[in-house]
Amino acid sequence: MKADLRYDPVIGLEVHVELNTTSKMFCACRADVFGAPPNTYVCPVCLGMPGTLPVINAQAVRFTVMTGLALHCQIQTHSVFARKNYFYPDLPKGYQISQYELPLCTDGWLEVETSAGVRRVGIVRVHLEEDTGKLIHVGEHSLVDLNRAGVPLMEIVTRPDMHSAEEAYALVTHLRQIVRYLGVSSGDMEKGAMRCEVNLSLRPQGSQELGTKVEIKNLNSFRSVRNAIAYEIERQTRLLEAGTQITQVTMGWDETAEVTRPQRSKEEAHDYRYFPEPDLPPLALESAWVERVRQELPELPYAKRARFVAEYGLSEYDATVLVEDRAVADYFEDVVRCAQPSVHAKLVANWVSGEFFRMMRETGTPIHEVRIRPDDLARLIALVANNTLNQTAAKQVFGVMWQTGRAPEVIVQELDLGQISDREQLAALVTRVLAENAEAVASFRAGKATALRFLIGQVMKATRGRANPQLVEMLLREQLGEEQ
């Protein structure tokens, strides 16, 4: 093994994101095409029939500008669509309407967190285009479904600023979190709403020159992105160490075999002959409009996390878990709002990231289907905080709330679970328990501390777990002391 010669991977990403507009990019067909019967969301425009004209979907432009702003990009006040010309059966017009020289957003950055610290990754551009149709290969033929043709597609191109599989993985997952926060895409890689291509090369450590670039395609999950990069780094390192040149090639990731394989190269290099789309007048976005969009951006994950730490005194870890999903973060804040000032936000965080997440996981319930109303959860937590309910009983009540969506007080009454904190009632019980357990009392007197635990247990048993344990202990100590 040649230990001295090390190689640095240089990684850039191209990420395609399907925007979740109601209609397609250039026509009024429905855009929620996933799972729709083939060729049912189509019209003369997206089928590329002669004599039709495209019209830009304003919402898709807005979504792209929102994303560009979230990625700290310059929003271009002059932007142009272009034709990318090539023949393929999933592209009915013989060209894809995309953007080339004048994209909507340029020169941004995004910071991601890795085990080696925070890394800033440059964003070259964010542009808008239309998706292609879908091909299914059956023997001698390919079948074409054009539902997806014309769905708005946003392309995000990063600078080659990443140097490990972990960094690239962190970037794509953070990108997904951001498009979800912005509400511009589902970000589901498994459903093709987010697709990723990797550009990767190796260079000797310390060198500034870039090595030969290999492109990796067919990455259908976040796991694939990470594994394909790790695999490709290893493959290229082996080749370089053996003194073999890397050839510029497009690789496809075989998810089952977990290897990259060279994709059969097309017979000719692509020559797309881009030119400005004559059917679409340019966009001239007003800076006042862009500013309004900026003002209306939702709070983004890292900012929300920092606020949760500062405002609610949560740990970094708790805050990270709670802001993972925007709707969950909103739910948490709703509970906090209802619970304050009597209940500390930390208690709410414990409940949401504890019992609440556990139930979501175990029952596979998404946040918008949870039946417990935030104010009900707030009152349940308050019942524990003011000693009306002990933890065990509270979890039982929570379980019923989860299933029925009913108010905690009603359930507490029905199940007769309220904690007994009545001093006189408990004092009488303690007296009785002491009288009935002379042996334990004697061994406590003899200095056996565990005897006290036993006596507390006897009182709890007599109340079926409802007695306030702190109060019981206090009363026991009092009465044991009095008898001395």
Next chain:
Amino acid sequence: MPKLSRQEVEYVARLARLGLSDDEIELLRDQLSAILEYASVINQLDTDDVEPMTNVLPLRNVMRGDQTAPGLTLAEALLQNAPDVQDDQFRVRAILE
């Protein structure tokens, strides 16, 4: 301006998916070269300070609201126009990846 080469004409024909005979290639060499020659007059102008024009119309920001409207039925989309159909989809010769 030199005349287009045979290879250049063949390359452009391939991009356009046109099958040309030898005679047609020669004919198009002449015709395309004449067109380029004619258009090359513009190269005599100094356009350094001229903004590239991407559209001749004085229009900007022509957009539509994000609303849907019914498109074509499957029958209209496929059966009336497609030369070959299978399982409600357009059928073409197998595409090699």
